[in-house]
Amino acid sequence: MKRDYQLNKDFPIQMTCWVPSSKLAPFHWHHSFEIGYCLEGEGQFYFEDKRYDVRAGDVFVVGNMEKHRAVSDPARPSRFYFVKFDASLIGSADNELLVPFLMKTPQFVNKIGGGLPAAIAIGRLMHGIWEELQAEERAHRSMIKGLLMQACTRLVRHYATALSPEEWARSLQAYKKLSPALDCIHARYHEHIQLKDIAASLSLSTSRTYHLFKETMGEGFKDYLTKIRVHEAKKGLADPNLSITDIYLSCGFQGHAAFYRAFQQIVGLTPKAYRQYVMTK
């Protein structure tokens, strides 16, 4: 099934049933949060430098802008439910539910093994969301939101033991504080924005903003901004009618050299090679 990363602003949730290729694809990422549930088969799931074996029943937690990719075992291809959603969908009700998606420490384990109670419960909830999305019965959006919040609550309870209450509260507080800056970046990535602009939106110094950003997001401002721009460029490259020049200019890159370097560094392919890769899929 084709993966489309555009979420409906009206109801920002999307679910797909996906079979990863047996060939290792380039890393991808998105602004939305994501929960994956392996229905069957085997394979591997990669997050930057982390690698997890995949079995039926496993649950995977993907934070926003977290680079990830999956590969199927050729003999036993894996099949997943993936639900993507915007933070606004559940954050407006209870910000604490977002914390498992914001944990960026190297010790964080993205996988919840299939036999664990949290994975079993989340698997049931994912089936429920899928059925609601297929049936589209009256008030299905409320039902889906409820199921998603239950799934996030299971994640919160599962991961609660990984952090002390103080660390948990600090993580949440930092995200709340940084939230206007993240909104600003996502609204203005195509402009020539700088750290000082983000600092201004938070009424903090650039130095303090840098430290806050790094602590909360696990990476620097520039890296985060470049990832968003490359992500948008990838979407543009999927359209053969757009020239590469138009694409990089519309994504906020000031010149072709900067674009090519950033794209190759993050995706591992040149823009042209990536376009060919997408067209042959």
Added chain:
DNA sequence: TGTCACTACACTTTGGCTTC
């Protein structure tokens, strides 16, 4: 149009320190 290479310079990042 796409890619690569180079330089100068602006900007970001980092760490230490101070203040509140």
Added chain:
DNA sequence: GAAGCCAAAGTGTAGTGACA
């Protein structure tokens, strides 16, 4: 503990040219 200030180091970008 949170936040700001500062300076040095590191990094990225703009601009340009060459080549396929």
